Amino acid sequence: METGVDADSLLGQVQHYWNERIHDLEMTPHAPGTAEFFADLDEYRFDKLRYLPNVVDFNGYSGKKLLEVGCGIGTDLVRFAKGGADVTGVDISETALALADKNARHAGVSMNLELANGEALPFEDDSFDVVYGHGVLQYTAAADKMIAECRRVVRNNGVAIFMVYNRISWLNGLSKLMHVELEHEDAPVLKKYSIAEYRALLSVFDDVRIVPERFPVKSRLHGGWKGFAFNNVFVGTFNTLPKSWVRPLGWHLMAFCRKAAV
DSSP states (O other): OOOOOOTTSHHHHHHHHHHHOOTTGGGOOSOTTSHHHHHHHHHHHHHHTTTHHHHSOTTTTTTOEEEEESOTTSHHHHHHHHTTOEEEEEESOHHHHHHHHHHHHHHTOOOEEEEOOTTSOSSOTTOEEEEEEESOGGGSSOHHHHHHHHHHHEEEEEEEEEEEEBSSSHHHHHHHHHTOOOTTTTSSOOOOBOHHHHHHHTTTSSEEEEEEEOOOOOOSSOOHHHHHHIIIIIHHHHTTSOHHHHGGGOSEEEEEEEOOOO
8 A cells, every 4th residue: 555645745755764764773682573673672662661551551442443653663553452452553654564564473463554644544534442643743744634634533432642742841951951862853854842732733632631751761872971960860860859840841742632422
């Protein structure tokens, strides 16, 4: 299946970029596509994002039809599938989907994978009980179109779960102060949102709950004195502050959205 994306358009540039890059490859010495490769990236993801299983119940959608938009190599989708969900994953990257297929085979789960543009999903209205997109909206050419498509394909009383980066966050501020680039800052599109901006983007849904998450944990990515200072000074100091003070500064803005019955 083709995405129908003009290679010279902004969306075409996004597609080319993600065909050439995969998140967190440097976190494993194992060859892409091996069982060890996927095990390492799962362990790294849920160490870095240790909050995620606490706010998203991967085992809570058994028997539900679930779509992940921007599924990447399928790390989260495998967890939903193991929890009993009937899963479909779409991505604009052929490279990612080829790895996601291997990931599913190693995990012993079934998933439907399609090459598709999340701004023009190839599904009928009201096709899914759940739509999930973690870390995707900030990288797409037109986030409002993707949001509208996700609302279209989710059923009445269904739920959509998204994550974007918080522009007014500890990590965004620290990266500017320390002159350390964030991951994928060279992507064709990378937009960060304030909580108010995010809520406005999601206003097509009937009910929206935004939960700031991802607070500092020790990093494996950075070395030298900056890495030492971050891991041994900043992380501990920040995490002693009262959560009520720092919660709005979480790097990830998780949104739980509901489409009401007509």
